[in-house]
Amino acid sequence: MIRNLVRGIVTLVGAVLGYATATGILLIPYLDDLSFTKGLPFTIGLFAVTILLFALIFFLLSSSIYKLLIKTNKIIEKNLSGMSVTEILFGAVGAIIFLVITFFLTMPIANAWPGFGGLVTVLLNIAAAMLGANIALKKKEEILNFFSGLRVKGHTxxxxxxxxxxxxxxxxxxxxxxxxxxxxxxxxxxxxxxxxxxxxxxxxxxxxxxxxxxxxxxxxxxxxxxxxxxxxxxxxxxxxxxxxxxxxxxxxxxxxxxxxxxxxxxxxxxxxxxxxx
Missing domain, CATH: 3.40.50.1010 (5'-nuclease)
Structure with missing residues (x-):
């Protein structure tokens, strides 16, 4: 059931990418100089071919993607099982803080290059989340001691x-x-x-x-x-x-x-x- 669901989602993603690719091809300025590109039949044919082609490619890759997701899930589950609730919370808070900071820092990149900049922004946010979680886990004891020190200073x-x-x-x-x-x-x-x-x-x-x-x-x-x-x-x-x-x-x-x-x-x-x- 899950395997078929993943295949369907991956194939749908491929179809969407095919549609986006066809739209990008139609925006090429030099394409208007070609006579066979004018008219509705070429547009419909281009969309049909690219959508089917990308959907087929992603469908063929869906089994490998499914295995990769299962393997990744097992790795994450194994790592989380060895962590305490405190460590998981610290990692999540660290990731969120770094994500917020990176989001505001990378906004100019995304606005400057809507296509490529968006991809770079996503990659930077993923890297920032991993970095934030890692730092929070490594500095857990120092953070706890810092806040404990503040609490102790407040005692009479x-x-x-x-x-x-x-x-x-x-x-x-x-x-x-x-x-x-x-x-x-x-x-x-x-x-x-x-x-x-x-x-x-x-x-x-x-x-x-x-x-x-x-x-x-x-x-x-x-x-x-x-x-x-x-x-x-x-x-x-x-x-x-x-x-x-x-x-x-x-x-x-x-x-x-x-x-x-x-x-x-x-x-x-x-x-x-x-x-x-």
Missing amino acids: PKEKTEKQVMVGTPKVLDTSVIIDGRIYDICKTGFVEGKLIIPFYVLEELRHIADSSDSLKRNRGRRGLDILNKIQNELDIEVEIWEKDYKDIQEVDSKLLKLATEIKGQVVTNDYNLNKV
């Missing part, structure tokens, strides 16, 4: 003091509870007392998961990093990155237990085995 000294003074048992977060994401909602209610401790080896584990070749793991890792970013920037709760390592201990779970014992804190986890320990 009282709010900053309230965020720094935390009374209660420190909570050591492991990788599973960060990826789960519900820790953000719990902290938002003010239910959690004490500051949150994020060991650097947990961060490393999150980064490793976020860089995984497996799309499911990669999305989970990126979700965990986004949750941490939201906790640090949006909530009035103290978050400390713990730099100390226990080189004599290999397993991350054992390191977390050792850390919690030293600081007299509690491990927050979704891991069944670690929870039993």
